[in-house]
Amino acid sequence: MTDQKQVKRAHIAMFSIAAYGHVNPSLEVIRELVARGHRVTYAIPPRLKEEVAATGAEPVPYRTTLPSPDSDPSAWGTTLLDNVEPFLDDAIQALPQLIEAYQGDEPDLVLHDITSYPARVLAHRWGVPAISLSPNLVAWDGYEEEVAEPMWAEPRATERGRAYYAKFTDWLAENGITQHPDPFVGRPARSIVLIPKALQPHADRVDETVHSFVGACQGDRTAQGGWERPANAERVLLVSLGSSFTKQPDFYRECVKAFGGLPGWHVVLQVGKHVTADELGEVPDNVEVHHWVPQLAILREADAFITHAGAGGSQEGLATATPMVAVPQAVDQFGNADTLQGLGVARHVPVDQADAATLRAAVLALVADPEVGRRLTAVQREMAAEGGTRRAGDLIEAALPAG
Numbered sequence: 001m002t003d004q005k006q007v008k009r010a011h012i013a014m015f016s017i018a019a020y021g022h023v024n025p026s027l028e029v030i031r032e033l034v035a036r037g038h039r040v041t042y043a044i045p046p047r048l049k050e051e052v053a054a055t056g057a058e059p060v061p062y063r064t065t066l067p068s069p070d071s072d073p074s075a076w077g078t079t080l081l082d083n084v085e086p087f088l089d090d091a092i093q094a095l096p097q098l099i100e101a102y103q104g105d106e107p108d109l110v111l112h113d114i115t116s117y118p119a120r121v122l123a124h125r126w127g128v129p130a131i132s133l134s135p136n137l138v139a140w141d142g143y144e145e146e147v148a149e150p151m152w153a154e155p156r157a158t159e160r161g162r163a164y165y166a167k168f169t170d171w172l173a174e175n176g177i178t179q180h181p182d183p184f185v186g187r188p189a190r191s192i193v194l195i196p197k198a199l200q201p202h203a204d205r206v207d208e209t210v211h212s213f214v215g216a217c218q219g220d221r222t223a224q225g226g227w228e229r230p231a232n233a234e235r236v237l238l239v240s241l242g243s244s245f246t247k248q249p250d251f252y253r254e255c256v257k258a259f260g261g262l263p264g265w266h267v268v269l270q271v272g273k274h275v276t277a278d279e280l281g282e283v284p285d286n287v288e289v290h291h292w293v294p295q296l297a298i299l300r301e302a303d304a305f306i307t308h309a310g311a312g313g314s315q316e317g318l319a320t321a322t323p324m325v326a327v328p329q330a331v332d333q334f335g336n337a338d339t340l341q342g343l344g345v346a347r348h349v350p351v352d353q354a355d356a357a358t359l360r361a362a363v364l365a366l367v368a369d370p371e372v373g374r375r376l377t378a379v380q381r382e383m384a385a386e387g388g389t390r391r392a393g394d395l396i397e398a399a400l401p402a403g
Contacts, residue, residue, distance in 0.1 A: 007397045011039045013107035014057065014133075015098070015119035017090075018045035018064055021242065021312055022113045023052070025135040025194040028217040029111075031055040032393040041107065043098055043119075062097040065090045080155050081164060083331075088168055091117035095175075098122060109400055120184065121175045129399050132188035133392075136195060136311035136332050139186050140205040148182065190399065192392050195315050196383040199339055212395055215386030216319045218296060225294045227268075229301040233286075234264035237363060238298045238322075241308040241329060247274035251327070251354055253281060255306065258356035259363075260284035268298055296320070304363045309336040309346075318345070319383055321376040323366035327354045344375040 012033055016023050023044065033040050034056035042057040047068065049059035066086055067076060076083055095118045102122070110130040112119030123130035139148075155161035168181040177184065190210060197203050197213040229236055239255050241248060252271050259267045260283065267287040271280075277289045295313070299305060299320040307313040309326035314336045317324045324346035326337035340346035347362040366372050387394075 007036070008108075008400060008402075009037045009039070010108040010400050011041065011105070012109050012111060012396070012400075013041045013043065013060075013102070013119075013122075014111040015043040015116040015122075016113040017066055017087075017115050018047045018068070019066075019115075020048075021310055022115060022135055023048050024312060025217065026111070026113065026133050027051065027055050028389045029133065029192075029194070029392045029396070030057050032389045033396060036393060036397070041102075041105075043101070043116075060098075060101050062094050062101065065093055080151065081158075081160055085164060087115055087117065088164065088171070091121075092171055094118050095121060099125075109396070111396065114185075114188075117185070120188075121172070121177065124177055125175065129401065130189065131396060131399055132191040134191050134193045134195070134211075137200055137335065138191055138193055138206060138211045140200075140202040141207065142202070142205060143186075144182070148186070192395055194392070195311050196318060196379070196386060198318065198343060198379050198382060199311065199314055199336060201335060201339060212391075213386055214392045214395070215383040215388050216315050217389040217392055218316065218319060225297065227294055227297045227301065230266050233266035235266070235303040235367065236298070236301055237265060237267045237304045237306065238270075238293070238295070238302045239267065239306040240270040240293065240295060240313065241272065241327070242310045242313060247272070248329075248351075249275045249279040251351065252279075254354060254356045254359060256280055256283055256287055258360040260287050262286070262360070268293060268302075270295075304367055306359065306363070309333040309340060309348075311336060314340060315383075318376070318379050321373070321380045323363075323369075323372050323376065325349055325359060325362045325366065327351050343379060345372055345379065 014030060030040055030042060040057040041060050042052040043060040043062055044052050045064040046061045049061055052059045098118050106126045107128060109128055110119050110123040111133055112130060114132055114134050120130055165181060172184060193211050193213045194217055196215040200206060237259055252269060252275060255269060259265050265286060269287055269289045270293045271289060271291060273291055283289060296316055299316055299322050302322050305317045305322045306325045306327060307317060309328045310333055324340055326340050326346050326348045328334045328337045337348040341348045347366060349358055349362055
């Protein structure tokens with residue numbers, strides 16, 4: 001562990017986007033750095049500045065053009081270019097704002113989310129170290145050949161795809177960076193990975209001189225509120241598709257059908273902001289419906305978890321040793337679902353197969369299988385050994401410039 005008495009108190013600047021799945025994983029690390037006496041600024045759109053301020057960091061607000069976390073998921077489009085172009089456009093318009101905000105107050109070290117392209121440009125301009133705080137999987141040896149190149153083959157061949165790469169390359173060059181956009185985005189010089197190694201595909205092929213897995217950095221989350229298990233609940237099930245891909249009334253109705261009135265079971269159903277309780281029809285007394293819940297507090301009491309298998313929910317399920325039924329909706333969730341199933345702690349149920357009978361059978365089978373419990377306990381123990389928030393703080397302090 002770093003000797004904190006010998007560490008220079010520094011200005012550390014964190015950069016992220018206004019998305020819960022990208023901000024939440026970093027918050028306990030930021031809180032830890034503040035507790036160690038560092039001055040931490042955190043560049044974030046105003047929407048999430050209160051969450052940032054609660055850690056003791058100083059929010060540095062900037063205007064964003066990305067869709068709001070509460071936007072309909074269709075705002076992101078349907079193709080790969082639909083998904084990536086907004087991040088580049090947002091980076092280009094955000095960079096001048098951030099240059100001005102930090103003028104005369106340049107940090108000693110930059111921390112950044114994987115989506116924060118301006119942070120890497122700023123670190124280059126300032127000549128300070130940069131560390132990626134990755135909230136999900138990282139590239140392994142062979143990732144480009146196995147995943148990226150096949151995924152990008154078709155978009156690269158289009159006029160739109162070529163224009164995207166030209167725009168990205170020109171923007172980097174204007175800021176003194178000659179690196180190709182692909183490694184600029186996907187191959188940081190240094191990375192702290194805020195997921196357990198158990199969730200990383202091909203973990204044996206990840207360069208751990210670059211990527212350090214620290215596992216869950218969750219904190220106690222008491223500020224989010226608590227949750228008490230009802231006295232008559234023999235089993236508790238949490239159903240949540242996270243914060244983005246929640247416009248799924250048909251899926252929620254199947255969950256109510258599967259577990260509503262099931263003897264001994266109590267269900268907590270989070271439906272997000274795009275679905276109302278009225279859309280679910282008649283809801284039995286053993287099902288409580290909410291737009292938002294203190295997920296970790298419930299998982300500490302839960303016997304099963306139906307999840308979209310986002311990186312945050314997946315590791316919370318592992319950290320609390322909760323059997324999971326993974327019903328992925330988008331992006332990395334499909335891979336996470338397969339990884340969880342491969343660990344023997346979950347079932348991957350595609351959304352088009354997630355009817356009431358399938359969901360009920362999957363949950364009951366997982367809860368009844370003692371081997372699932374043993375595997376969850378083993379993963380939970382491995383995660384604890386990865387060091388979490390304290391190790392993340394040590395690694396960041398070790399990267400601070402001397403003097």
